[in-house]
Amino acid sequence: MKPWTGSALLAWVAAAGFLFAAWWPHFYQSALPLVGLQNLTNPMIGWPLALTTLAVALFLSLPGLLSKERLLICAGFSFCLFLVTAFYASPVAAVVFVFIGANLVRESRLSSGIPQGEAVKK
Numbered sequence: 001m002k003p004w005t006g007s008a009l010l011a012w013v014a015a016a017g018f019l020f021a022a023w024w025p026h027f028y029q030s031a032l033p034l035v036g037l038q039n040l041t042n043p044m045i046g047w048p049l050a051l052t053t054l055a056v057a058l059f060l061s062l063p064g065l066l067s068k069e070r071l072l073i074c075a076g077f078s079f080c081l082f083l084v085t086a087f088y089a090s091p092v093a094a095v096v097f098v099f100i101g102a103n104l105v106r107e108s109r110l111s112s113g114i115p116q117g118e119a120v121k122k
Contacts, residue, residue, distance in 0.1 A: 008060035014100070018040060021046055021093075022046035022049075022050045046089075074104055
């Protein structure tokens with residue numbers, strides 16, 4: 001598995017964005033200028049989300065840990081983070097988790113050698 005095919009890089013970008021939004025109140029005395037991301041400045045929402053996204057990015061960056069099954073588990077985790085972020089923070093901030101999850105599902109399908117659109121028969 002290649003760690004930098006897209007999911008790890010996107011997770012690192014998301015982690016940097018969430019950390020920036022969570023740190024905003026500590027550096028500036030004003031509200032976050034991006035209205036759709038202002039809920040991320042709440043310490044009960046922003047910090048856990050930023051640290052969780054950082055853990056996902058770190059996991060996806062370690063090629064020794066990646067397998068098809070683990071990519072699918074991480075994709076499911078990304079879709080769960082999408083739901084949590086959409087309800088508690090912002091749908092704008094949640095979109096990144098859909099892209100990470102969809103890319104992980106695509107990567108796991110490509111790594112298994114199954115052509116797109118074919119069902120696996122047992």
